Amino acid sequence: MADPTGREAVAAVWRIESARIVGALARYTGDFALAEDLAQEALAEALVSWPRDGVPRSPAGWLLTVGRRRAIDGFRRRSALDERYAALARELGEGGAAAGGAPADPARAAEEVLWDPDRMDDDALALMFTACHPVLSRESRVALTLRVVGGLTSDEIAQAFLVPAATVQARITRAKKALAGVPFAVPDAEERTARLTSVLNVIYVIFTEGSSASSGRAVIRLDLAGEAQRLARVLARLVPELPEAHGLLALLELTAARFPARTAPDGSPVLLEDQDRHRWDRSAIARGRAALAHASRAGRGLGAYGLQAAIAECHAVAPSVAETDWARIVALYEALATLAPSPVVELNKAVAVSMAEGPAAALPLVDSLAASGALPHSHLLPSVRGELFRRLDRPEEARTEFEHALKLCAGEAERGVLRRKLDALG
Missing domain, CATH: 1.25.40 (Serine Threonine Protein Phosphatase 5, Tetratricopeptide repeat)
Structure with a gap:
């Protein structure tokens, strides 16, 4: 009899390890789209095998091994097909040795690429930068990031953003086609700075939709906001030298700290002045303040996310609305308006x-x-x-x-x- 906990284990491992698995397969094959397909095939096989045979001792290793075997099978099929094409060409008198000698056996080349656990961080970071490539639309970046880095299914992404699953699948398909030929690697220092803006923005967009649902009955979508927090923590660990990664993490932690008091028992929203501040998550506030302090030390001044985090910190440490340091918040919004001007910033400053x-x-x-x-x-x-x-x-x-x-x-x-x-x- 199939063990239902096997499917639960698949879901849990995939949510935690998907970025590592897809990233390793992308480095292994040199093809981002193929790597994502191979990872999905391994996931499908696990959904059948684990409930029947039990959860393997190393679940992530099992998924990675299955994905690599599928890649090798594909390389071998392609190699055999290439050999048949070459034989036909020779028979037609159109063959001949290719310049530079015969190509290497791709299956053998693939088997020589070993899994290097020390490169896991580079793989995860490369995966984030690839999923947030500037050739993609913002919607595609969000969908692809949640799929390959966050490990969410198309149905989960569709439910989170209240769009049809077919729309999400189409975005992911278009994104993978657009990334064909794009090298899977962490960009060089010059390009990384520009690309980082896109990575941070995608995580921020995901969190914003989770913390203030744009439509529907829910005030907060905890799963979506939580996924953004997880991605922000991963990014801050991968690039500890970049202040804005910690500024974004601080903003998300300090904002999420107020979640427990933002809704009434019936699900209706509770405004800031009416919230029970004893219900705010003090651990999240401590984590957010620590990340903000790190961002302040690491840079020559706070960036846009760091300034927003500093505003959130003013709220987090105030005993009440009346005792909040509103003058400091005004000054922070003025700095934010200079750094990242927008009508929303001006409106918040007016408040x-x-x-x-x-x-x-x-x-x-x-x-x-x-x-x-x-x-x-x-x-x-x-x-x-x-x-x-x-x-x-x-x-x-x-x-x-x-x-x-x-x-x-x-x-x-x-x-x-x-x-x-x-x-x-x-």
Whole structure:
């Protein structure tokens, strides 16, 4: 009888070891797309074998061995086919020795490539950089990273982003075709800096969707946010000398620390001022602050993710909203606006100004954003503007803004918050 725990073991090992396995097979074969296919074939074989025969002593080694054997079989088939083609060419009088002598037997060459455990980190890092290659769209980078580095299935990725599984599969297929011929390697120092921006952004996008679901009923998707945290930890270990890797990790840890208090028992969102800070994860706060300190020491100033982490730290250490160092948060947002300007940063700065100096000081900033046409399809700007009008005791204008925000908001949980604010206006 098949053992159901075998399938659970496959899932657990794959989630932890997939990056190592795909990375090793990519170095082994020199072909990223082939490596991912070989790893999936090994996974499929494990799903049949492990429940029937038991979990092997070295599960990751078993998967890697199966993948390598499949690669060697493919090399041998290709070698035999090449020999048949050569024989046909000779019979037709079109053959002849190739310049430089006969090609090496690819199967034999493959068998000579040994698994080097000391190169695991390089393989995992190369896998991250390959999955986040600039030739790919952002959607494809996210899907491919979650698939080959995170070990998620197409169905899991589709469920996380609320898109059809066929859409995810199509993105992954297009991405693998686009990467055909791309060398599997950690880029040189010059290219690595540019590529790192893409790697960090993909992890940040994954976490953002997990921490503030853009649609659906859930406020937080813990599995997606947790996967982003895991990827950030891996990256920080692989490139300890890069400050922004630690800045991103700090931001994710400090933000996730508030997850336990962000939802009520019925699943509805709890705003920052109403959260029970005793429920915040103190271990995550400690990890985040340590990562932020590392980023500060390693660089000549915090980058964009480090600055956001510093803002999150201000919230994490404050006993209450009223006792938060809002002046420092305003200064950090001003630095962030200089380093990575965006309407969202300006809007968040306006919120901080409203807390530090009052809503009257912040309203001109928000009005200026609205006049510029910024964030036309987002509910965030009218939500903030409505809140400022409410605090200024201008209920009719607040109602207009909240109603506009409600029309633009896709997330059911956030729509509930807006409805409650409307109801409170009377």
